[in-house]
Amino acid sequence: MSKNTLKICIGTPCHLMGAADLLEAVENLDYNLRKKIELKTSHCIDNCCDKAPVAEFNGKVYQDLNPEKLYEIINKNIR
Amino acid sequence: MSNNTISEVVKLKRKLYLELLRLVKSGDLIKEISNLSEKMITKDTPRYRCCEFKERAIFDERIKAVLGFNIAENKDQSLEELAASFPRQQKNRNVVEVIDTACDSCPIDKYIVTDACRNCVAHKCVNACPVNAIVIIQNKAYIDQDKCIECGKCAQACSYNAILENQRPCSRACELDAISSDSNRQAKIDRDKCVSCGSCIAACPFGAITEISDLIEVAINLFAEESKLAALLAPSFLGQLGYQQSADKVNYALKKLGFERVREVAAGAEITAAAEAEELEEKIELNETLVSSCCPAFKSMVENDFEELSDLVSATQSPMAVTAEEIKKEDDELKTVFIGPCTAKKEEALSDQNVDYVLTFEELISLFAASSINLAQIDKEEKLEDAGALGRQFAYAGGLQKSLQELAAVDFDSKQVDGLGRLKKELYLIKADKNNYNFLEGMACVGGCIGGPSAMINQKKAKKLIQEFAGAH
Numbered sequence: 001m002s003k004n005t006l007k008i009c010i011g012t013p014c015h016l017m018g019a020a021d022l023l024e025a026v027e028n029l030d031y032n033l034r035k036k037i038e039l040k041t042s043h044c045i046d047n048c049c050d051k052a053p054v055a056e057f058n059g060k061v062y063q064d065l066n067p068e069k070l071y072e073i074i075n076k077n078i079r
Numbered sequence: 080m081s082n083n084t085i086s087e088v089v090k091l092k093r094k095l096y097l098e099l100l101r102l103v104k105s106g107d108l109i110k111e112i113s114n115l116s117e118k119m120i121t122k123d124t125p126r127y128r129c130c131e132f133k134e135r136a137i138f139d140e141r142i143k144a145v146l147g148f149n150i151a152e153n154k155d156q157s158l159e160e161l162a163a164s165f166p167r168q169q170k171n172r173n174v175v176e177v178i179d180t181a182c183d184s185c186p187i188d189k190y191i192v193t194d195a196c197r198n199c200v201a202h203k204c205v206n207a208c209p210v211n212a213i214v215i216i217q218n219k220a221y222i223d224q225d226k227c228i229e230c231g232k233c234a235q236a237c238s239y240n241a242i243l244e245n246q247r248p249c250s251r252a253c254e255l256d257a258i259s260s261d262s263n264r265q266a267k268i269d270r271d272k273c274v275s276c277g278s279c280i281a282a283c284p285f286g287a288i289t290e291i292s293d294l295i296e297v298a299i300n301l302f303a304e305e306s307k308l309a310a311l312l313a314p315s316f317l318g319q320l321g322y323q324q325s326a327d328k329v330n331y332a333l334k335k336l337g338f339e340r341v342r343e344v345a346a347g348a349e350i351t352a353a354a355e356a357e358e359l360e361e362k363i364e365l366n367e368t369l370v371s372s373c374c375p376a377f378k379s380m381v382e383n384d385f386e387e388l389s390d391l392v393s394a395t396q397s398p399m400a401v402t403a404e405e406i407k408k409e410d411d412e413l414k415t416v417f418i419g420p421c422t423a424k425k426e427e428a429l430s431d432q433n434v435d436y437v438l439t440f441e442e443l444i445s446l447f448a449a450s451s452i453n454l455a456q457i458d459k460e461e462k463l464e465d466a467g468a469l470g471r472q473f474a475y476a477g478g479l480q481k482s483l484q485e486l487a488a489v490d491f492d493s494k495q496v497d498g499l500g501r502l503k504k505e506l507y508l509i510k511a512d513k514n515n516y517n518f519l520e521g522m523a524c525v526g527g528c529i530g531g532p533s534a535m536i537n538q539k540k541a542k543k544l545i546q547e548f549a550g551a552h
Contacts, residue, residue, distance in 0.1 A: 010321055010322070010323065010455050011453045011454075011455045011456070012320070012321070012444060012447045012448050012452065012453045012454050012455065013448045013453070015320070015321045015444060015454075015455075015535070016093055016097075016441065016444045016445060016448050017085065017090060017093065018084070018085035018090070019321075020321075020322065020535060020536045020537070021084050021085055023322070024537055041323070041455075043453065043455040043456045044453060044455070044456065049448070066084075066085070067084065
C-alpha cells in the first residue's frame with residue numbers, strides 16, 4: 001500500500017488562521033484513513049502566508065483551508 | 080474538535096489585525112485607514128449582507144473597535160480622526176460591545192406558536208400580550224413579529240405550552256442574562272450584569288459583538304524607535320503560539336519583537352497563592368468560606384449578582400495585578416502588556432493603573448505575523464524561568480485549589496467549579512449556607528484559563544503542556 005504524505009504548515013501566519021484546527025482534524029480522522037497517512041509539519045509551504053492556513057497533500061499545495069476542506073481533499077486524493 | 084474552531088468571522092477579524100498592523104509598521108495608518116474597508120471588501124469577497132457597501136460600513140465600525148475606541152461613543156468620529164488621536168486620552172469604559180449595524184436583529188423570532196396551539200376559548204396568550212401582538216388566524220394563535228417585544232408573557236400563559244421560546248445565539252451563550260434586545264430588536268448588553276467573559280463574541284455568527292482592543296496602541300509603542308514595554312505572559316501561554324513553541328523560544332521571540340522585558344504572570348500567581356493561603360487559614364479558624372478572586376469574570380459576577388456574598392471574595396490581588404506591580408517597582412517607565420486568553424482581564428485592567436494594556440493571544444500572534452517573525456523558524460532560545468508549579472498551574476481549573484492545598488498549614492475542604500452557569504448555582508448554595516467547604520475556586524471559563532475565549536489550541540493538550548512545564552502531575 002502506498003503511503004500518503006500530508007504536510008501541514010505550522011508557521012505563525014498559518015497558526016493564526018487555524019493550523020491547530022487542521023492538526024486536530026487529522027487526529028480525529030477515521031482510523032482506516034489515518035493509518036494510510038504520514039503526517040509532517042512544515043515551517044512554511046510556498047511562502048503563501050496571505051492564504052493561510054496551508055497544507056500539502058501528496059505533493060500538491062492547498063490554501064485557505066479549514067478542517068472540512070481538508071477532509072474533502074484527503075478523501076478525494078487518498079491512495 | 081477544539082472549542083475554538085476558527086470561523087470566517089474570526090478569520091476576517093484576524094486578517095483585519097494584520098492589515099492594520101502593516102499600516103502601523105509602514106507609517107501609513109492615518110493616510111490609508113479610510114481606504115481599508117474598500118480594499119478588504121470587494122465585489123468578489125464573500126458577502127453576508129445586502130451589498131458590499133453595508134459590509135464596508137460594518138467593517139469600519141469593526142476597525143474602530145480594533146483601534147481601541149468604543150463604537151457607540153465614537154459614532155461621529157471618522158477613522159482618520161481616531162487614527163490620528165493616539166495615544167488614546169480617555170480610558171474605555173466597556174470592553175465588550177455590539178456593532179449595531181452588524182447585529183442582524185436575528186430574524187429568529189424569539190417566540191413562535193407551534194402546532195400544539197388548540198385555539199382554546201380562554202385565549203390566555205392574547206390576554207397576556209401587553210402589545211396586542213397576538214391574533215387568531217385560521218384557528219391558531221399567530222404572533223405579529225413586528226409588534227412582539229419578546230417579553231415572554233404569552234409563553235408563560237399558554238395552558239398547552241404551545242408557545243416556544245427560541246433564543247438568539249448571543250443571549251443563549253450569556254450565562255448571566257446580560258443580553259436583551261432593544262426596541263429595534265438589536266442585541267443590547269446590560270452593563271450591570273456583563274462581566275466581559277467574551278462568550279457572546281464567540282457565539283454571534285454575524286460577528287456583531289466585539290471586544291475593544293489595545294492592539295494598535297501597543298503596536299505603535301512597539302514599532303517606535305524607543306519603546307519600553309514589558310510582556311506579562313498569562314500562565315496559560317504555553318502552546319498557544321503553536322504546539323511546538325517552547326517557553327524559552329517564546330521568550331526569545333518576544334524580545335525580538337521588541338519587548339524589553341518578559342515575565343511569567345505565574346510568578347505573580349505564586350505570590351497570590353501564598354497570600355490567599357494565609358487569608359484562608361484565618362477564614363478556616365472562623366469557619367467561614369473564602370471565594371477565589373483571580374478570575375475577574377467570576378469576581379465581577381459575585382459582585383454584581385451576589386452582593387451579600389462579596390465579603391467572601393478573597394481580597395488578595397490577582398496574579399496579573401501582582402506581576403504588573405512588581406514590574407512597575409523595578410522600572411516605572413516600563414509599560415505593562417498583559418497577554419492572555421481572556422477578555423475579562425481587559426476589564427480588570429481598566430481599574431488597575433499598573434496594567435497599561437491587555438492583549439489576547441490572537442492579537443499577539445498577529446503582531447508576530449505582521450512583523451514577519453515566524454516562530455516555527457526560530458531556533459534560538461532564552462531561558463524563561465520565573466515561577467514554579469504553584470504559580471504555573473493557575474492556568475487550568477483546579478490548579479489554584481491544588482496550590483492552596485499545598486500551601487495552607489491546616490487541612491480544609493475545598494471545591495472547584497468552572498463555567499459561569501455552574502458557578503451561579505454554587506453561589507446560590509453558599510447563599511443558602513448549604514456548602515460544606517471552606518474554599519471555592521471559581522473560574523468563569525470551562526476548563527479554566529486554557530479554555531478562555533481567545534485560547535488558540537485544544538485545552539486538553541494545553542493542560543498537558545503546562546503540566547509538563549510546571550512539573551506538576
